[in-house]
Amino acid sequence: MNIKTRALKKSLWVYHLSTGSCNNCDIEILDCLSPRFDIERFGMVLVGSPKHADVLLITGIVTKKNLERVKEVYHETPKPCFVVAVGTCACSGNMFRSGYNMAGPLKNVIPVDVFIPGCPPGPAAIISAVVKLLNKLK
Amino acid sequence: MKKIIVPLGPDHPLFEEPEFFILHCDGENVVDVEWQAGYNHRGIEKISETKHWDQVTFLVERICGICSNSHPVAYANAVENLLGIDIPERAKYIRTIISEMERLHSHLLWAGLAGHFLGYNTVFMWVWKYREPLLDMMEMLTGNRNNYSMIKIGGVRRDINDEQIKALRKTLDTLKTQNEMLTKVVLDDPVLQARLVNVGVLTKKDIKDYGAVGPVARASGVDIDVRRDNPYAAYSFIDWKVITRENGDVFDKAVVRLLECFESIKIIQQCLDRIENKKGEILNEVKEIPPGEGIGRHEALRGEVFHYVRSDGTSSPIRHKIRAPSYVNVPTFKKSCIGQTISDVAIILAGVDPCYCCTERVSVYDANTRKKKNVTWTEIVRKSQEKTKKLKKS
Numbered sequence: 001m002n003i004k005t006r007a008l009k010k011s012l013w014v015y016h017l018s019t020g021s022c023n024n025c026d027i028e029i030l031d032c033l034s035p036r037f038d039i040e041r042f043g044m045v046l047v048g049s050p051k052h053a054d055v056l057l058i059t060g061i062v063t064k065k066n067l068e069r070v071k072e073v074y075h076e077t078p079k080p081c082f083v084v085a086v087g088t089c090a091c092s093g094n095m096f097r098s099g100y101n102m103a104g105p106l107k108n109v110i111p112v113d114v115f116i117p118g119c120p121p122g123p124a125a126i127i128s129a130v131v132k133l134l135n136k137l138k
Numbered sequence: 139m140k141k142i143i144v145p146l147g148p149d150h151p152l153f154e155e156p157e158f159f160i161l162h163c164d165g166e167n168v169v170d171v172e173w174q175a176g177y178n179h180r181g182i183e184k185i186s187e188t189k190h191w192d193q194v195t196f197l198v199e200r201i202c203g204i205c206s207n208s209h210p211v212a213y214a215n216a217v218e219n220l221l222g223i224d225i226p227e228r229a230k231y232i233r234t235i236i237s238e239m240e241r242l243h244s245h246l247l248w249a250g251l252a253g254h255f256l257g258y259n260t261v262f263m264w265v266w267k268y269r270e271p272l273l274d275m276m277e278m279l280t281g282n283r284n285n286y287s288m289i290k291i292g293g294v295r296r297d298i299n300d301e302q303i304k305a306l307r308k309t310l311d312t313l314k315t316q317n318e319m320l321t322k323v324v325l326d327d328p329v330l331q332a333r334l335v336n337v338g339v340l341t342k343k344d345i346k347d348y349g350a351v352g353p354v355a356r357a358s359g360v361d362i363d364v365r366r367d368n369p370y371a372a373y374s375f376i377d378w379k380v381i382t383r384e385n386g387d388v389f390d391k392a393v394v395r396l397l398e399c400f401e402s403i404k405i406i407q408q409c410l411d412r413i414e415n416k417k418g419e420i421l422n423e424v425k426e427i428p429p430g431e432g433i434g435r436h437e438a439l440r441g442e443v444f445h446y447v448r449s450d451g452t453s454s455p456i457r458h459k460i461r462a463p464s465y466v467n468v469p470t471f472k473k474s475c476i477g478q479t480i481s482d483v484a485i486i487l488a489g490v491d492p493c494y495c496c497t498e499r500v501s502v503y504d505a506n507t508r509k510k511k512n513v514t515w516t517e518i519v520r521k522s523q524e525k526t527k528k529l530k531k532s
Contacts, residue, residue, distance in 0.1 A: 018178075020177070020178050020179075020180055021178075021203075022200045022201060022202055022203040022206075023202055023203035023204055024200075024203025024204075024206065024284045024285060025203070026203070027203060027204065027247070027284065028283070028284070030266075031266065031270075033266075034263065034266035034267060034269075034270065035263055035266070035267045036267065036270045060178075061180060063177065063178065063179060063180060065177050065179070066177055066178075094200070095185065095189075095193075095196065095197055095200065096180050096181075096182075096185065096200075098185060098188060099180050099181040099182075099184065099185050100181050100184060101179050101180055101181045102180070102181075119200070119285055120203065120283075120284055120285065122283055
């Protein structure tokens with residue numbers, strides 16, 4: 001394990017990007033911060049810029065107008081970083097797959113490390129996914 | 139005059155769609171606002187034309203995660219209007235219960251986020267803690283924390299049994315006391331009054347000019363509410379009142395939303411009284427949809443949702459038009475933001491109703507020197523929070 005991954009697993013900073021979601025996954029991500037789930041006990045904090053982030057939580061299908069922005073945000077994130085596709089929309093496109101404004105599922109745009117299916121996945125599912133990610137690093 | 143342009147967006151957290159606002163500023167004051175949309179366009183109306191009538195309820199549910207009961211209700215109203223049928227009484231009450239629970243959770247969510255934007259993170263944590271039992275109840279009644287899938291054309295998908303009613307009553311009682319406490323704390327706070335009173339004022343005329351709806355209109359003294367004006371579900375059988383305020387500032391919008399929570403609790407309790415210890419049909423089976431057209435309205439959390447469907451007798455709609463409340467509420471920023479400072483913009487934008495869906499980036503650049511400086515949404519929120527701190531000290 002090199003120094004970068006060792007430092008990474010201590011405290012993951014999370015940047016959250018919506019690329020065409022319905023808000024549900026976004027609320028559930030925010031719910032992780034609320035007192036019941038309290039994701040900060042794992043050292044995770046939501047940050048305001050991809051430049052500070054270790055993990056990108058991406059929700060929603062990638063719409064055509066957002067395509068370039070997703071690539072740019074991924075480009076701005078310091079590597080190594082993780083990309084987590086939250087919700088069925090980000091994983092596979094859900095029922096919007098046949099829509100004319102869909103630019104493809106997230107995995108075709110940027111490399112994805114973790115998929116969390118569910119519409120929307122509950123906060124418990126999101127936390128468990130990130131913990132699995134941490135365990136994979138060890 | 140040196141003009142500074144502050145783009146807010148495109149992935150803006152305040153609405154169901156990411157939107158792009160460009161603020162033209164003179165120093166700290168906002169002199170003009172521009173709006174661009176389309177970042178979250180998923181082509182739902184077109185996809186709807188390829189789905190079966192029953193599948194469309196699931197599709198419209200995913201227009202907005204927070205209004206995930208409002209759109210199906212409006213759609214079901216539209217199709218039932220087309221068919222000319224009525225739904226069973228028990229289904230009407232269940233629809234009302236779910237709609238009002240959704241209103242409760244959304245208004246609480248709004249109160250929490252408004253607290254966060256103003257630098258009162260305690261309010262955010264409290265409110266989101268109070269909201270959790272409500273989501274548990276939703277999970278118990280419908281099977282999911284969000285995206286409830288309760289509505290079906292001709293009725294509802296699931297029944298509510300007496301045990302669930304008991305649990306729901308208990309949760310509502312606790313929520314009522316918590317909400318009373320919250321309302322007093324929030325509304326009596328002198329700092330919050332200083333931050334919110336006379337900020338982002340919309341007059342009655344502005345509301346009429348822009349056609350704004352929902353709590354935004356009601357806070358300015360425009361007394362409109364689809365639930366009363368054009369009753370559907372069980373609203374006409376129940377005793378409740380529409381909350382209105384006169385000033386139209388952000389404070390009044392907060393008051394309207396907090397007081398509506400009490401009304402929602404009242405409505406749910408009455409509905410529970412009517413369906414407790416009774417049995418009844420919950421679904422009026424619909425076999426096929428004849429050619430024709432129908433409209434459906436629903437008072438969603440942010441205002442009136444409107445759905446129009448047209449059928450040619452096949453298994454899917456040939457036209458489905460949707461108008462969501464934010465579409466008319468958003469342009470009111472042209473009135474409410476102009477003349478205010480940048481630090482107040484966060485809460486004015488939030489005043490219409492935020493769906494905090496992503497952390498925002500903003501870039502500020504000087505139009506004259508073309509110097510570019512990146513500012514994050516967090517920084518705007520921080521500015522707003524600093525202003526509160528200053529007020530607290532003085």
